[in-house]
Amino acid sequence: MAISKRSLQKGLIHLFRTDLYIPTKIDPSKVQFVRIVPKNGVIVVKVGYRETLPDLKQDCRRIAALDLGVNNLAVCSSNVMDPLVIDGKYLKSVNQRSNKALAASRSYEEKQHGRKNSPKIQAIFLRRNNRISDYLHKASRYLVNQFVFNQIDTVIIGHNPGWKQDTNIGKRNNQNFCQIPFNVFIRMLEYKCRMAGIQVILCEESYTSKCSFLDDEECRKQQTYKGKRIHRGLYKSQNGKLINADQNGSLNILKKALLTLGQWNRLMYQQCLDRNEKAALIRYNVPRS
Template identity: 50%
Template sequence: MIYHQEEKPKQVDNKRIASIDLGLNNLATVTFNQAGLIPFLINGRPLKSINHFFNKKKAELQAIIKNKTSKRLQNLCTKRNFKVDDYLHKASRYLINKLVKLNIGTLVIGKNEGWKQELNIGSQNNQNFTQIPHTRFIGQLTYKAELAGISVIITEESYTSKSSFLDQDVLPKYKKGEKYSFSGNRIKRGLYKSAEGILINADVNGSLNILKNCNP
């Protein structure tokens, strides 16, 4: 069912900004430019689980039918797509409802053109990441945010995961072949260390850099 709903202007403070870093284990990491608002994460592991089951069953079926198709394979694809879409809708609704409660007026989302084509995080992680429909998730967030009166900005996120927010590193624009050095570094999955030895969640660091990139 498709329906159209007119946007209703609402009294929101556009200076209260939230920023989203999209990822794999953490589907979305949300930070704010307001002191006292604690960052929160949207779990991405259920989507990984859905895709893992789909890939396993698809491989088993294709080993039997080779390059052909079948009703079982079509049903498997349809069921997987429904599950993914359902999770994305629930995640985006939860996220927007939380922003409305916090009186957020602007939402910044990090996204690079061709980011999945140039991905190099290992073959298995590449497959997991490319199977998550982040663009569809961004679309769902965008229209739900706008219906709530929240402005949405899509911005570049080059080097936001490598740059140290706590050390206020400069965020350079991406240029192929160029190499940059940064104050901190990711010491293990999910953990970033600043130049002064302060530990911060790596995705939170990336989300804050996206926020800084859009609103210095």
């Protein structure tokens, strides 16, 4: 859609033949397009702009790996920075409250009006999606800021095609997994890392949660695994050492990706042990809107 260049110079995006003015801090010369998209009963205005991207770092020496999940949205382990976890329970509560409200509204609409949709139902969807999107943006921004602060050059994210979106792990767990848009979160991390000059690698994550990183166990199907999960969220190695279960998974993701790239060695393994055996897991609660 065409926009007024005169209004753009004043810090306003003005769509021709409308009374719509949108404040913006974007450099007018960078604005490329404006799109209007109807969504859940509202109009979404998308503004595209041109950005100069820095060159990607190619060293692959300062590395961070992410294991994504539900209770812990993301657990980050590294060979150079302390491990940290992004809390994911808020997203679960948003989904649970929204599902309860949707069930009540749909039941009412079907009984009273014989329909499954209404402005109220669309408003519930919109509110839930906005809250989830806001939370994921803040979480991804915090992570990328930490990567930049610690001079990380490579981020590895555990991922499988179709992963955690069409699983069958029980009604309640299915609902939690399928309503958290992990692929959207990954795309947010990818473009924010790209703007910071950090390369992102997606790693197939099978067996990373079962195998023991502390015992240097190969990430593949084993007849007997060296370690085991003894409590929810706690993993015990063969020699009795304890580590957060998701932290163990993220370290194995890091190891698996570097083995594929031919850059895994004993020095890297020792650096990961030193950083993750002694340091306390930092829990970050994302500010809520």
